Amino acid sequence: MLVEVSVQDFSGFPTKIPISAETWEAWFDRWLETLQHDIPRAESYELSLRLTDDTEIQALNNQYRHQNCPTDVLAFAALEVDCPQLAESLVSLPLYLGDIVISVDTAERQAQQQGHTLSTELAWLAAHGLLHLLGWDHPDEDSLIQMLEEQVILLKEVGLAVEGIPGS
DSSP states (O other), X not given: OEEEXXXXXOTTOSXXXXXXXXHHHHHHHHHHHXXXXXXXXXXXXXXXXXXXXXXXXXXXXXXHHOOOXXXXXXXXEOSOTTOOOOXXXXXXXXXXXXXXXXXXHHHHHHHHHHTSOHHHHHHXXXXXXXXXXXXXXXXXXXXXXXXXXXXXXXXXXXXXXXXXXXXX
16 A cells, blocks of 8 residues: 655744654555555555644634634545545545644643653544544544544554553
8 A cells, every 4th residue: 555645844843753754654554554444445545744833723723623722633534425436536646535733732741641752642643633534533432432442553553552542
């Protein structure tokens, strides 16, 4: 499976982002292999990952969700859940899944609260965002538990420890 990840990071972070673009690409590739049953078949996939700060994610959260506060991750799915894709476009182009935006500020705080590394928290949030891009949602407690359990599986797939992660 081939996935192209556009990683856009914010140069103003007080700490260096501990995950390279190549690692992100490998992780998303592995995750999409694991989640094959949840995605339309395509030769390749594309998504965008933006690592930002609380100020920018708060503005996006306010604009798109009408919640004027920072959040940890936002996902903007490009696929309609019940919209069949044209077979010709899936063969010739990468299937664009959408955009994931993560606040590194919030991720740092949550990593400290959960007692794990920033890398683990960023991966946790990216996996959560990816599931949203693929149509997963958590409107109730049962669906949230299922989603958290799937995130644990995804982190284990890329060799990350999941101690301190809800649902592990």
